[in-house]
Amino acid sequence: MLAILMSPSPNVASHYAREGTLTGRILSALTAAGKDLARLSPADLTPYDQFHSRGHRATEELAQLLSPQADQLVLDLGCGIGGPARWLADQRGCRVVGLDLTEVYCLTARELSARVGLNGRSSFVCGNGLALPFAEAGFDQVWTQHAAMNIADKARLYREVARVLKPGGRFGLYDVMAGPAGDPHFPVPWSNKAEWSHLMAPQGVREAILATGLKERHWRDLTAEAKAWSEKAVAAQQAGQANTGPAIILGPSFAEMVANLRRSLFEDRITVVQAVFDKPG
Ligand SMILES: C[S@@+](CC[C@H](N)C(=O)[O-])C[C@H]1O[C@@H](n2cnc3c(N)ncnc32)[C@H](O)[C@@H]1O
Structure with a gap:
């Protein structure tokens, strides 16, 4: 029964997974950009590892709102290749557990964290946000960015978030939600098809x-703000300064996905929301 309830998940993971080693492709891009692989910093990775609209700016804003402390444990649900988790561990000094459905992303997240000396403060678990493999009340904070749009059973997702949060803990989200003007145009970066x-x-x-x-x-x-960021990205592309990081993750159809994302955004088919909730103490 559980498998039926979660049946879209294997498709979601196959949408994100690609052939070849993702870490290898990112390291090649870093070398081509003139970085010394023996001295990589977490900041060197940000063009490649922030897999959501408005890049690391969005991560910084959510971190400011949640304000995790150095002695706290944070869960990043749907962590991708671990960019936001590393950013939190590096900038805030907290410990972060990233959880993601896509196995190759968890592997890549571990490899990149080791490269920048953050594998002590960031660890990664392959799992489903609908059945978090954690005891209740274990995390000071839970955060999620651009993952819920792949998850149909929102009630269950947020029940899981509330379950693993400590009393007095905080939940932050930065997500794409439905806009008033109908379905987005597909494919988009989170999905090839409407299903x-x-x-x-x-x-x-x-x-x-x-x-x-x-x-x-x-x-x-x-x-x-997401529309303004999209305009800037188009201007950068026209000036030959596009961020090619997300294309390394999602492959050759990324350009079409981004064009559809942009069109859907400007036609009000999607909405972008940032929010914070507290668990009563
Ligand atoms: C667009 S990426 C965002 C990654 C990361 N949060 C970031 O902002 O860089 C969406 C991620 O959600 C993950 N995901 C989708 N459904 C999930 C689920 N049910 N449980 C855990 N992760 C999921 C995908 O594997 C993918 O890595």
């Missing part, structure tokens, strides 16, 4: 989270 995309309107997401007992602290629609 693997599970966008919910902001009010539905908010209600699903509040139903777990978490209390809203902050809710901000960042769609206008």
Whole structure:
């Protein structure tokens, strides 16, 4: 029964996984950019490892809102190749556990963390956000960026988040949600087809989270900021300065995915939201 409930997950993982070693492709790109692989810093990786709109700026903003402390343990749900987890561990000094469904991403995340000396403070587990392999009340904070759009059962996802949070803990999200103007154009970076995309309107997401007992602290629609960032990305591309990092992750169809993302954004088919919730102490 559990397998049926979670049946889209193997498709989601196959959407993200690609042939060949991802770490190898990223290291080649870093070498081509003139970086010394023996002296890589977490900041050198940011063009490649922040797999969400508005890049590391979005990660910094969410970190500022959540303000994790050095002695705290944070879960990054749907961590991708571990960029935000490394950023938190490096900049905030906290310990971060990243969890992701896509095995090659977890492997890549571990390899990249080891490269920049952060494997002590960031570790990675392959698993499903709908059945977190953690005891209850183990994390001071849980955060997730651009992963919920692949997950149909939002109620269950947020129940899992609330379960693993300590009383007094904090949950932060930065996610793509459904816009008022209908479905996005496919493929988009999170899905080749409509069946693997599970966008919910902001009010539905908010209600699903509040139903777990978490209390809203902050809710901000960042769609206008995402549009401005998209305009800048197009200008950079036209000037021959495009960030090629995400294309290394998603392969040759990335250009089409980004064009559809942009079109969907400007046609109000998607909304981008940042939010923080507290678990009562
Ligand atoms: C667009 S990426 C974002 C990665 C990362 N949060 C970041 O911002 O760099 C979405 C990630 O969510 C993961 N994902 C999708 N469904 C998941 C699930 N049910 N459980 C855990 N991870 C999931 C995917 O494997 C992918 O790595």
